[in-house]
Amino acid sequence: MSVAPDSAPEPLLAKSKTARATIAAMEEILGKQIPVLDGQGFLRVVDYMGDDGAIVQAARVSYGQGTKHTSQDRGLIRYLLRHRHTTPFEMCEIKLHLKMPIFVARQWLRHRTANVNEYSARYSLVPDEIFKAGIQDLAVQSAVNNQGRGETLPAHEATQLTGEMQQAAENAYALYLRLLNENNQRPDQQGVARELARTVLPLATFTEFYWKCDLHNYLHFVSLRADPHAQKEIRVYAETMVEILDKWVPLTAEAWRDYVREALTLSGEERTVLRRLLNGEKVAKSETALSAREWRALGKALGYDPESETYPTA
Numbered sequence: 641m642s643v644a645p646d647s648a649p650e651p652l653l654a655k656s657k658t659a660r661a662t663i664a665a666m667e668e669i670l671g672k673q674i675p676v677l678d679g680q681g682f683l684r685v686v687d688y689m690g691d692d693g694a695i696v697q698a699a700r701v702s703y704g705q706g707t708k709h710t711s712q713d714r715g716l717i718r719y720l721l722r723h724r725h726t727t728p729f730e731m732c733e734i735k736l737h738l739k740m741p742i743f744v745a746r747q748w749l750r751h752r753t754a755n756v757n758e759y760s761a762r763y764s765l766v767p768d769e770i771f772k773a774g775i776q777d778l779a780v781q782s783a784v785n786n787q788g789r790g791e792t793l794p795a796h797e798a799t800q801l802t803g804e805m806q807q808a809a810e811n812a813y814a815l816y817l818r819l820l821n822e823n824n825q826r827p828d829q830q831g832v833a834r835e836l837a838r839t840v841l842p843l844a845t846f847t848e849f850y851w852k853c854d855l856h857n858y859l860h861f862v863s864l865r866a867d868p869h870a871q872k873e874i875r876v877y878a879e880t881m882v883e884i885l886d887k888w889v890p891l892t893a894e895a896w897r898d899y900v901r902e903a904l905t906l907s908g909e910e911r912t913v914l915r916r917l918l919n920g921e922k923v924a925k926s927e928t929a930l931s932a933r934e935w936r937a938l939g940k941a942l943g944y945d946p947e948s949e950t951y952p953t954a
């Protein structure tokens with residue numbers, strides 16, 4: 641994780657010695673921009689509260705067991721996460737400052753359990769910045785997943801199309817400036833109100849917001865958005881958040897990887913198929929009630945060729 645020096649100091653925040661828990665690895669990145677999307681966007685930890693110890697402390701209150709050895713903290717955190725005893729994780733909080741294209745922010749802001757303050761395009765000028773998709777990211781619509789990408793386009797075609805995407809966005813931005821009369825093309829005339837002029841801007845323009853969330857919902861967010869099903873452009877932010885998780889609450893991060901990220905949840909039908917496989921049987925897809933997608937996902941998880949109609953595969 642590379643960090644840039646903080647470009648926006650926060651003069652109103654008093655810096656003082658504190659008796660609160662602080663984490664050296666978090667103090668190191670605090671306030672510094674972490675570039676995302678090849679530096680087009682960023683993520684910055686503005687503040688955080690609590691550590692792995694705060695989770696243990698809260699859980700022990702609810703169990704009434706008093707203070708235990710540190711060596712047992714890891715076990716308790718793993719137990720809590722495994723059994724979805726979630727409230728102790730809500731004792732930790734984090735505040736991020738984020739900059740991202742609007743099409744990513746639309747997905748981001750669907751997560752309702754955070755507190756948000758966003759840049760106002762009614763009040764301020766939208767900056768002249770347009771998201772540039774990488775040539776290597778320009779892929780065709782996936783044939784198997786309606787919400788995904790398939791094969792990458794040939795480089796010459798991708799270069800041509802990204803150029804056209806860029807041009808279209810620049811034209812829209814030029815119209816935005818014209819509506820606002822920013823270039824004073826219509827002297828002595830007021831520009832169109834910012835709240836309306838912005839409607840010509842594409843989803844590729846950028847927004848910024850502060851986002852405060854507790855650890856339970858942060859884990860929920862990264863579980864959904866660092867998942868391969870999520871769109872790449874939000875996934876890269878979520879992966880950066882996973883790196884922050886490792887610094888902030890390493891024991892929780894370890895437990896989350898084990899019980900959520902790397903875990904495999906099986907439906908009743910999938911369990912039946914697995915039992916038959918463990919009994920040494922060959923199972924054909926047609927004998928099961930699994931959908932094509934479920935069949936492929938199960939095969940992939942078990943290390944078989946997901947395109948095969950029969951498991952196990954060699």
Ligand SMILES: Cc1cc2nc3c(=O)[nH]c(=O)nc-3n(C[C@H](O)[C@H](O)[C@H](O)COP(=O)(O)OP(=O)(O)OC[C@H]3O[C@@H](n4cnc5c(N)ncnc54)[C@H](O)[C@@H]3O)c2cc1C
Pocket residue numbers: 750751752753754787857860864865869870871
């Ligand atoms: C891969 C992917 C594809 C998606 N595709 C689409 C799509 O095509 N269309 C679309 O509209 N959305 C889509 N979404 C968004 C998705 O449906 C959720 O809105 C989003 O992921 C936020 O999840 P959440 O509601 O669990 O999170 P949060 O809003 O953070 O809520 C966390 C949890 O709190 C509880 N909660 C919060 N608010 C309420 C409430 N008002 N009532 C009841 N319980 C509540 C729920 O248990 C919820 O799981 C997609 C998300 C992903 C990850």
